[in-house]
Amino acid sequence: xxxxxxxxxxxxxxxxxSVVVVLVLAVALFxxxxxxxxxxxxxxxxxxxxxxxxxPGEAKTVTLFFLSEEDSLLHSEERKILAGTSIGGEAxxxxxxxxxxxxxxxxxxxxxxxxxxxLFISKEGVAYVDFSKDIMEKHPSGSSAELGTVYSxxxxxxxxxxxIKKVFILVEGSEKETLGGHINLNQAxxxxxxxxxx
Amino acid sequence: MIGAKKTTRRLASLSxxxxxxxxxxxxxxxxxxxxxxxxxxxxVIITFPSDLPFTLERDGxxxxxxxxxxxxxxxRADPVQSxxxxxxxxxxxxxxxxxxxxxxxxxxRYDSFRIERKRQLVLDFYxxxxxxxxxxxxxxxxxxxxxxxxxxxxxxxxAAGIPPELSPPPAKGIRTIIIDPGHGGLExxxxxxxxxxxxxxxxxxxxxxxxxIERNLSFNVExxxxxxxxxxxxxxxxxxxxxxxxxxxxIHANSSxxxxxxxxxxxxxxxxxxxxxxxRLAYLENNSANLDRPIDNESKDEIMMILWxxxxxAYLKQSQRLAEIIQDELNSLLxxxxxxxxQAPFKVLTGVACPxxxxxxxxxxxPEEEKGLVREDFQQNVAQAIYRGLVRYIKLMS
Numbered sequence: 001x002x003x004x005x006x007x008x009x010x011x012x013x014x015x016x017x018s019v020v021v022v023l024v025l026a027v028a029l030f031x032x033x034x035x036x037x038x039x040x041x042x043x044x045x046x047x048x049x050x051x052x053x054x055x056p057g058e059a060k061t062v063t064l065f066f067l068s069e070e071d072s073l074l075h076s077e078e079r080k081i082l083a084g085t086s087i088g089g090e091a092x093x094x095x096x097x098x099x100x101x102x103x104x105x106x107x108x109x110x111x112x113x114x115x116x117x118x119l120f121i122s123k124e125g126v127a128y129v130d131f132s133k134d135i136m137e138k139h140p141s142g143s144s145a146e147l148g149t150v151y152s153x154x155x156x157x158x159x160x161x162x163x164i165k166k167v168f169i170l171v172e173g174s175e176k177e178t179l180g181g182h183i184n185l186n187q188a189x190x191x192x193x194x195x196x197x198x
Numbered sequence: 199m200i201g202a203k204k205t206t207r208r209l210a211s212l213s214x215x216x217x218x219x220x221x222x223x224x225x226x227x228x229x230x231x232x233x234x235x236x237x238x239x240x241x242v243i244i245t246f247p248s249d250l251p252f253t254l255e256r257d258g259x260x261x262x263x264x265x266x267x268x269x270x271x272x273x274r275a276d277p278v279q280s281x282x283x284x285x286x287x288x289x290x291x292x293x294x295x296x297x298x299x300x301x302x303x304x305x306x307r308y309d310s311f312r313i314e315r316k317r318q319l320v321l322d323f324y325x326x327x328x329x330x331x332x333x334x335x336x337x338x339x340x341x342x343x344x345x346x347x348x349x350x351x352x353x354x355x356x357a358a359g360i361p362p363e364l365s366p367p368p369a370k371g372i373r374t375i376i377i378d379p380g381h382g383g384l385e386x387x388x389x390x391x392x393x394x395x396x397x398x399x400x401x402x403x404x405x406x407x408x409x410x411i412e413r414n415l416s417f418n419v420e421x422x423x424x425x426x427x428x429x430x431x432x433x434x435x436x437x438x439x440x441x442x443x444x445x446x447x448x449i450h451a452n453s454s455x456x457x458x459x460x461x462x463x464x465x466x467x468x469x470x471x472x473x474x475x476x477x478r479l480a481y482l483e484n485n486s487a488n489l490d491r492p493i494d495n496e497s498k499d500e501i502m503m504i505l506w507x508x509x510x511x512a513y514l515k516q517s518q519r520l521a522e523i524i525q526d527e528l529n530s531l532l533x534x535x536x537x538x539x540x541q542a543p544f545k546v547l548t549g550v551a552c553p554x555x556x557x558x559x560x561x562x563x564x565p566e567e568e569k570g571l572v573r574e575d576f577q578q579n580v581a582q583a584i585y586r587g588l589v590r591y592i593k594l595m596s
Contacts, residue, residue, distance in 0.1 A: 072537065072540075107454065140388060140453045140563060141453060142388045142396075142451075142453025142454055142558075142561070142563065143450060143452055143558050144454045145453055145455055148454070148455075174292065178431070180387070181380065181381055181545075182542075182544055182545065183542060183544060184543045184545035185545075186545070187543065189543070192468075
C-alpha cells in the first residue's frame with residue numbers, strides 16, 4: 001500500500017516528463033520538416049520559371065498586352081528585359097515596362113506616377129503585385145479603364161510566366177476592394193486570354 | 199529577397215499554426231456572447247476582453263457589431279436559445295472584427311447600452327412582427343387573443359383545424375426591383391472635363407427609371423441610395439437580397455483614359471473561378487453539415503468569402519439574357535455606339551442573389567457624351583430604354 005502511494009506521483013512525474021519530451025521532439029520535428037519544405041520550394045521555383053532558359057544577364061523577349069479603345073481588346077507589344085535568376089525579378093521588369101506604357105498608342109494601363117512596390121509569387125502560383133497608391137488616386141476610375149488596368153497586368157504576367165496562374169493586385173501593401181468602385185480586387189485574377197486580340 | 203521573404207512568411211505561418219495547435223484557443227482574447235429571453239424582449243450581452251471602440255450597424259435581419267481591432271478574437275458564444283435571435287457569427291476584415299447577430303426576422307427594434315465597468319455591451323431586441331410575445335414553436339400556445347379577428351395564424355387556430363399558413367407575409371405578391379445608382383457621397387466616381395460627376399448622373403437616371411417603372415408596372419422599386427451618400431458595394435448587394443429583389447440593375451457612366459472612347463455597354467458578372475476554387479466549393483458542400491462547429495479563422499474567412507461570391511453565380515444565365523435585352527434597347531433608343539454585352543468581375547454584382555446587370559451608359563470622359571449625360575432628355579431616354587428591356591425580360595421569364 002505504502003509503496004503504491006509512493007509510486008503514483010513518480011509515475012505521474014515520469015508521465016509528465018515524457019509528455020514534455022514528446023512535445024519538444026514534436027516541435028523539433030515540425031520545425032525541421034517545415035524548414036526542409038521551404039528549401040525545396042525555394043529551389044523549385046527558379047527551375048520552373050524558365051521554360052526556354054535564357055542565361056541570366058542576357059536579353060529576353062517578353063510580350064506585353066495593352067488595351068485598345070477601338071476594339072476593347074488587348075494588343076501585344078514586344079519588349080526586351082534582362083533574363084534573371086528568378087521569375088520574380090523578371091516579372092518586376094515586365095510590370096515596370098507596363099507602367100512605362102504602350103509604344104504603339106494603345107491605352108496605358110497604369111498612371112505614369114505608379115510605382116511597383118514589390119512583387120512576389122506564392123508556391124501556389126499566385127503573383128502578388130503591390131503598387132503605390134497612385135494606381136488608385138490617379139486612376140480615371142471607369143469600368144473600361146479598370147478592366148484595362150487589371151487584365152493588362154494579369155494577362156501579361158500569366159502569358160510570359162507559366163508558373164503564374166493567378167494575379168492578386170495589392171495597393172500600398174494591402175488588399176483593396178476596387179480601384180475605383182468597379183472591378184473586384186478582393187480576389188486573385190485568372191487570366192482572360194479571350195480578351196487578347198488575335 | 200523574395201526567397202527570404204517567403205521563408206519568413208512560411209516560418210511565421212508555420213509557427214502560428216503550431217502555437218494555435220499547442221495553446222489551442224488560450225492565446226486569443228475572447229469575446230463572450232450570451233443570449234437570454236425575457237417576457238417581451240431578448241437580451242444579448244457581449245463581454246469585451248478590453249476597452250474597444252465599436253459601432254452598431256443594422257442590415258436587414260442582421261445587427262453588426264463592428265469592433266475596431268486589428269486582432270482577431272475568439273467568439274465564445276453560448277448556445278442560442280432565443281425566440282428572436284437566430285445565431286451569432288463573426289467576420290474579420292482589415293481593421294474590423296465584426297460580430298454578426300442574426301435575428302429571426304428583419305422586423306425588430308433594439309436598444310443598446312454599455313456597462314463600462316464590466317466591459318459589456320447589452321442589446322435588447324424587441325419583436326416587431328406583430329406576433330404575440332412568447333410565440334415559439336416549442337412554447338405552449340399563448341392564451342387565446344381577446345379579438346377573434348386576429349389575422350395571424352396562431353398555434354391555437356392551427357389546432358382548431360384551420361389550414362396552417364404559417365408565413366403571413368404582408369408583402370405577399372409584391373415583387374421588387376432594385377436600382378443601384380453607382381457611387382455616391384465622397385466616392386464621386388468618374389469626372390467629366392466639364393465637372394460632371396458620375397455619382398450625380400447615375401442618381402438622376404436611376405430616379406427616372408424608378409418613376410417610369412412605377413408608372414407602368416406593379417413592381418416595388420427601391421434605390422440602393424436615393425440621395426448623395428456613400429453606400430458600400432457589399433451593402434448594395436445586401437439591400438437587394440434583404441428585399442428579396444427579383445432584378446438588380448446597377449447604373450454607371452463609363453470613363454477611360456482616352457477622350458475618344460464612347461458608347462454604351464451592359465455587363466454581367468464573370469466568375470473568375472479556377473480549378474482550385476471548384477475544389478474548395480466541393481469541400482464546402484461535403485462539409486456543410488459541420489459548419490456549426492468552430493472553425494479556425496482562416497478557413498472561416500474563406501468560407502464566408504466563397505458563400506458571398508457564390509450568390510450571383512446561380513443567376514449568370516438569366517443575367518446574361520437580361521444584359522442582352524437591355525443592351526439591345528439601349529442601342530435602338532439611345533444612339534450611342536454599341537459596345538455590346540460583356541462579362542467582368544464587378545464587386546457590386548458578386549453578392550446579388552437575383553439576375554443582375556451593370557449598365558455603363560456612355561462615357562463621361564468623352565466631352566461630347568458628357569454633354570449628353572447631363573441632359574434631362576438623354577437621361578429620360580436611358581431610363582426608357584432600360585425600362586423597355588425590363589418589360590421584355592419579365593415577359594420572357596413569365
